[in-house]
Amino acid sequence: MDLKIKRKSTRTAHSSNLLENYPHDLQMYKVPPIENIRLHEFETLALERLTLLRCLATATTLKGLRIYSNEWREFVLNELRSQGLKYYANLCDISGFGTSEADLQARRKDHIGHFILRLAYCRTEELRRWFVARELELFKLRFMTMKSEAVVEFFKINKLCYTNISEEEKNEIIGCLRESTMHQKVDSLKFYKVKFYEVLDLVKSRKVYIQGGYAYIPDKDFISVLSAQYRIHLKQSLVVACHHLGEIEQDERLVGLLKGLHQSYSGDDYSDTKVVVPIETLDSLSVKSFPLCMRQLHEQLRLSHHLKHGGRLQYGLFLKGIGVTLEDSLRFWRDEFTKIMDLDKFEKQYAYNIRYNYGKEGSKKNYSPFNCLKIINNNVGPGDCHGCPYRHCDPSNLKNRLKGYGIEHQALHDIVDMAKRGHFQIACSKYFDAAHNTELGLGINHPNQYFEESQKILKGENKVEIKKETKQTTIKKEQSKQMEDIDFDEISEWNE
Amino acid sequence: MVAHYDENLLSDMLPVYYTRLFPQNIFCRWLACGNSPQPLSNRELSFTLADDVYIRYLSISNQKEFQALLQKKCPYKLDIGAVYNNKPSISRHDAVVLARELVFDIDLTDYDEVRTCCQEAKVCDKCWKFMVIACEIIHTSLKDDFGFQNILWVFSGRRGIHCWVSDFEARTLDSPGRGAIADYLCLIIGGDNQNKKVHLGVDNLHSSIRRSIGIIDKYFDEVMLDQEFIGTPERLQKLLKMIPDETLRDIVENNLTKMPQSSLERWKSFVNIYDTYLRENGNAIRKIKYLLEEIKIQYCYPRLDVNVTKGFNHLLKSPFSIHPKTGKVSVVFKPNNARNMKLDEIPTIYTLLDDSSPDNVQHQNNMRSAVKIFQEVVFSLEKAEAMRRRNDANTTLEF
Ligand code: SF4
Ligand SMILES: [Zn+2]
Numbered sequence: 001m002d003l004k005i006k007r008k009s010t011r012t013a014h015s016s017n018l019l020e021n022y023p024h025d026l027q028m029y030k031v032p033p034i035e036n037i038r039l040h041e042f043e044t045l046a047l048e049r050l051t052l053l054r055c056l057a058t059a060t061t062l063k064g065l066r067i068y069s070n071e072w073r074e075f076v077l078n079e080l081r082s083q084g085l086k087y088y089a090n091l092c093d094i095s096g097f098g099t100s101e102a103d104l105q106a107r108r109k110d111h112i113g114h115f116i117l118r119l120a121y122c123r124t125e126e127l128r129r130w131f132v133a134r135e136l137e138l139f140k141l142r143f144m145t146m147k148s149e150a151v152v153e154f155f156k157i158n159k160l161c162y163t164n165i166s167e168e169e170k171n172e173i174i175g176c177l178r179e180s181t182m183h184q185k186v187d188s189l190k191f192y193k194v195k196f197y198e199v200l201d202l203v204k205s206r207k208v209y210i211q212g213g214y215a216y217i218p219d220k221d222f223i224s225v226l227s228a229q230y231r232i233h234l235k236q237s238l239v240v241a242c243h244h245l246g247e248i249e250q251d252e253r254l255v256g257l258l259k260g261l262h263q264s265y266s267g268d269d270y271s272d273t274k275v276v277v278p279i280e281t282l283d284s285l286s287v288k289s290f291p292l293c294m295r296q297l298h299e300q301l302r303l304s305h306h307l308k309h310g311g312r313l314q315y316g317l318f319l320k321g322i323g324v325t326l327e328d329s330l331r332f333w334r335d336e337f338t339k340i341m342d343l344d345k346f347e348k349q350y351a352y353n354i355r356y357n358y359g360k361e362g363s364k365k366n367y368s369p370f371n372c373l374k375i376i377n378n379n380v381g382p383g384d385c386h387g388c389p390y391r392h393c394d395p396s397n398l399k400n401r402l403k404g405y406g407i408e409h410q411a412l413h414d415i416v417d418m419a420k421r422g423h424f425q426i427a428c429s430k431y432f433d434a435a436h437n438t439e440l441g442l443g444i445n446h447p448n449q450y451f452e453e454s455q456k457i458l459k460g461e462n463k464v465e466i467k468k469e470t471k472q473t474t475i476k477k478e479q480s481k482q483m484e485d486i487d488f489d490e491i492s493e494w495n496e
Numbered sequence: 497m498v499a500h501y502d503e504n505l506l507s508d509m510l511p512v513y514y515t516r517l518f519p520q521n522i523f524c525r526w527l528a529c530g531n532s533p534q535p536l537s538n539r540e541l542s543f544t545l546a547d548d549v550y551i552r553y554l555s556i557s558n559q560k561e562f563q564a565l566l567q568k569k570c571p572y573k574l575d576i577g578a579v580y581n582n583k584p585s586i587s588r589h590d591a592v593v594l595a596r597e598l599v600f601d602i603d604l605t606d607y608d609e610v611r612t613c614c615q616e617a618k619v620c621d622k623c624w625k626f627m628v629i630a631c632e633i634i635h636t637s638l639k640d641d642f643g644f645q646n647i648l649w650v651f652s653g654r655r656g657i658h659c660w661v662s663d664f665e666a667r668t669l670d671s672p673g674r675g676a677i678a679d680y681l682c683l684i685i686g687g688d689n690q691n692k693k694v695h696l697g698v699d700n701l702h703s704s705i706r707r708s709i710g711i712i713d714k715y716f717d718e719v720m721l722d723q724e725f726i727g728t729p730e731r732l733q734k735l736l737k738m739i740p741d742e743t744l745r746d747i748v749e750n751n752l753t754k755m756p757q758s759s760l761e762r763w764k765s766f767v768n769i770y771d772t773y774l775r776e777n778g779n780a781i782r783k784i785k786y787l788l789e790e791i792k793i794q795y796c797y798p799r800l801d802v803n804v805t806k807g808f809n810h811l812l813k814s815p816f817s818i819h820p821k822t823g824k825v826s827v828v829f830k831p832n833n834a835r836n837m838k839l840d841e842i843p844t845i846y847t848l849l850d851d852s853s854p855d856n857v858q859h860q861n862n863m864r865s866a867v868k869i870f871q872e873v874v875f876s877l878e879k880a881e882a883m884r885r886r887n888d889a890n891t892t893l894e895f
Contacts, residue, residue, distance in 0.1 A: 176703040196642060197669065200676035206702040213643030213665070296689075309803075348548055379802050382606045384687035393689040394737075 022107035025095035049113030053134040064423030122241040164190040180209035189218035199224040270321035270448040277323040289454035305339040311386040321369035321448040390424035540577030540584040575811035598666035603656035606799040630798030653819025678805040691737035696786040827866035
C-alpha cells in the first residue's frame with residue numbers, strides 16, 4: 001500500500017480521475033489508494049470507517065436485531081445518519097453508479113477508509129477476524145440493496161461473467177430447485193451452475209440445490225460467490241498488510257494512531273490474568289459470579305465427575321481466564337475425574353488437554369477463553385452440556401433451571417422471552433441484573449467479562465445500583481459503602 | 497462363538513497378523529494415492545503401543561518400511577493423519593497440512609439417548625441398523641449431491657463406522673469447505689438440555705432432507721419394532737417432550753398411555769392423531785408442520801461427530817487395524833451390503849489366527865472379501881487419479 005501522508009495536501013484528485021477510479025458505489029477494494037493525504041483526513045476517515053463497522057456490530061450483538069433484516073438495516077442507516085456519516089448511509093442505502101461529485105467523494109472516502117483500517121486490523125488473528133466479518137456484512141448489506149441495473153453494471157466493471165443454464169437443463173431439475181432454493185418465483189429466475197465450494201454459506205444452511213458437486217444458484221445468490229471471493233481476497237490482503245507494517249510505522253504519528261484504533265475496540269481477551277483464584281472458592285463463585293453457561297458446566301462436573309471434550313475446553317479456558325493456575329486446574333479436574341476413573345487413565349487421556357489449554361503442550365499457544373459469540377455458535381451434540389444455555393437449552397429446561405436458581409417470576413419471564421427470540425446475550429445481561437439485583441443492562445460479550453463485572457459489584461468497586469429502593473435497602477446500602485468486601489449473598493438477603 | 501479374548505495375547509498375535517493378513521500392499525497404495533502430489537512419506541501415521549505409549553508423526557516411504565516399522569513397534573492401535581508439506585517427523589513448527597481425506601465418524605454412543613437395546617460401549621445387531629441407515633444416507637449424499645466417487649466405508653472395530661472420501665477435490669478441501677459439508681449433513685443439533693433436536697421450520701423441505709426421510713422410511717417400522725421407542729412410560733415421555741404444541745401433546749398422551757405397549761401400534765395412532773389435529777387446527781401448522789419428519793430424524797438420522805469431519809488433522813483409526821478391546825478387525829465394507837453384516841461375523845484377530853476356532857473358516861472368508869472390496873476402491877481411485885493427472889497435463893500444455 002502506498003499511502004503517503006502529508007501535513008498539507010499537495011494536490012487534490014480531479015473529478016475525471018475520480019470517475020475513472022470509482023465508477024460504482026460498491027467496491028471490491030482490489031487496488032489501494034495512491035494519492036497523498038493529510039494526517040488529519042487520515043485520522044478522520046479511519047475513525048469514520050470504524051464507527052461504521054462498529055455500528056454493524058452493535059446492531060447485531062447489542063440490539064439483537066436479525067442480521068440483514070429490515071429492522072437491522074433501518075437501525076444501521078439511522079445510526080449512521082445520526083452520527084453525521086451521511087455519506088456512508090447513502091452508500092449503504094441504495095448502491096448505484098451515479099456520477100455526481102458527492103457520489104464520487106463518498107466512494108473515495110469509502111476506499112481510503114477501508115485501506116486504513118486494514119492497517120489497523122491486520123495485527124492479530126482476532127482483530128483480522130473481526131474486521132473481515134464486519135467488512136463482509138457491509139459488503140452484503142450494500143449488495144442486497146442494489147437495483148438490478150446496478151448489479152449488472154457491477155458485474156461488468158468487475159469482469160465477472162457467468163452463463164446461465166439452459167431452459168432444458170433447468171426443466172429437468174425444476175422440482176428440486178423449487179424445493180431447495182430459498183426464493184420466491186423460482187420458475188422465472190435464471191439459474192447458474194457453480195462448484196459447491198464457491199457458495200459454502202448456502203451449502204451449510206441447505207439453501208441451495210446441489211447435484212454432482214455443483215450448486216444451482218439464481219443471480220440473487222451471487223452475493224455468496226462474491227463474498228466468498230471477497231473474504232479470501234481480504235484475508236490474504238491482511239496478511240500482506242501485516243508484513244508491510246514495519247515500513248508504514250516508520251512514521252511515528254501513524255503508529256500511535258493505528259494502535260489506538262484497535263485498542264479502542266478489542267478490549268481484553270482474558271488470556272493473561274494477574275489475579276489468582278483458589279479452586280476451593282469455585283463452588284461459591286459459581287453461584288455468585290459465573291454466567292449460566294459456566295455455572296452449568298461446573299454443576300455438571302460436580303454431579304457426574306465428567307465433562308465431554310467441548311465442555312472441558314469451554315470451562316477449562318474460562319477457569320484459566322478468571323485466574324485458576326495450571327497446578328490448581330490439574331488438581332481440580334483430577335479430583336473430579338478420578339471419582340469415576342483411575343488416576344492412570346486421567347493422566348493419560350485428560351491431563352494433556354489441560355496443560356494444552358495453558359499452552360504447555362502441542363503448539364504451545366496461549367489460548368484465550370472463548371467469547372460469547374464463539375460459545376453461542378459452537379457445536380453442541382448429544383451428551384454435551386456446554387454452549388450457551390440461552391441458545392442450547394429448551395425453553396422449559398431453561399425455565400426450570402432459572403427457577404431453581406431463585407430468579408423471580410418477572411425476570412425469569414423476561415430472560416426466557418429474550419432467549420426465545422434469539423437474543424442470547426441480552427438474556428444473559430438480564431440474568432446478570434436479576435442475579436445481582438442491578439439494572440446495569442450490560443452488554444455481555446464474554447463470560448470472563450461477566451465474571452469480572454460481577455466481582456466488581458461484589459467487591460464493591462462499582463456503585464451498587466440496587467433495584468427496588470425500598471426503605472430497608474437504602475439504609476443497608478449506606479452501610480454497604482463502608483464495607484470493603486461486600487458479599488452478594490448478603491445483599492440479596494437484605495432485599496427479602 | 498468363543499468369547500474369551502485375552503488382551504495379553506495381542507502382543508504375540510499382532511506381528512503375525514500384520515505380516516500375514518494385513519493388506520499392506522493395497523494399504524500403501526491407498527495412502528500413496530491419497531497423497532499426491534506429495535510422496536507417501538509425508539503422511540502422518542501414529543501408533544499406540546501395548547503400554548498405552550502414544551507415538552505421533554511416524555511415516556513410511558514404502559511397504560518395506562511399513563512392514564519393518566510394524567514389526568519393530570507392534571502397535572496396538574494404528575491411526576492415520578494428514579499429509580504435510582514435509583516428512584511429518586521433521587520441522588514440526590512450520591508444518592502445513594496439504595491434503596487429507598474428507599472423513600466421517602459415526603459412533604453408536606451418540607445414539608444413547610434414542611437406542612434402547614444397548615448403552616455406551618455395547619452394541620448388538622439391533623443397534624447396528626442405525627449404522628446401516630447412517631451409511632446409506634451419507635453415502636447417497638456424498639455421491640449424488642457432492643459428486644464424490646472414491647468413498648471407503650470401514651467398521652471402526654467396536655461400535656461405529658468411519659467413512660473416507662479420497663477424491664482429489666475432497667482431499668484438498670479447506671476447513672470451511674469441510675465444515676459446510678458437515679453442517680449440510682448434520683440435522684440433529686443440541687445437547688443434553690434440548691429434548692427436541694431437529695427443527696425443519698415451515699418452508700419446503702430441502703431435496704436432500706426429503707431423500708433422507710425416504711431412506712429412513714424404508715427402515716422405520718423395523719427399527720421401531722427393535723427399539724420399542726415408545727413402549728414404556730418413560731420412553732413415551734421422551735416422545736411427548738418433542739411435541740411443541742401443548743394441546744396436541746395432551747391428546748397424544750391421553751390416547752397412547754391407554755394403548756397396549758407395542759411401539760409400532762402406538763406410533764401409528766400417533767400419526768393418525770397428528771393428521772386429524774392438523775386438519776382441524778389449521779394454524780397449528782406453524783409449529784408442527786414437519787413434526788413427524790423431525791421425530792423420525794431424531795430417532796434414526798445419522799449422528800455425526802462433526803468435529804472429526806471439520807478438523808484437518810484429526811487422527812482416525814486405520815482400516816484393517818485391530819481394535820485392542822474387542823480384537824475385531826476394522827473391515828472395509830460395501831455400503832449396500834451394510835444391511836447384511838452381522839457383528840459376530842466380523843473377523844477377529846483371535847479367530848483368524850486360531851485354526852481350531854469354530855468361526856475360523858467363515859471369518860477367513862469374510863476377511864478375504866473385505867480385502868477384495870478395499871482393492872476395488874483403491875483400483876478405482878488409482879484410475880481416477882491417473883485420469884486427473886492426464887487432464888492436468890493437457891490443460892497445462894494448452895497454454
Ligand atoms: S451470553 Fe455469553 S456469558 Fe452469557 S451464558 Fe451465553 S455464552 Fe455465557
Ligand atoms: Zn443394541
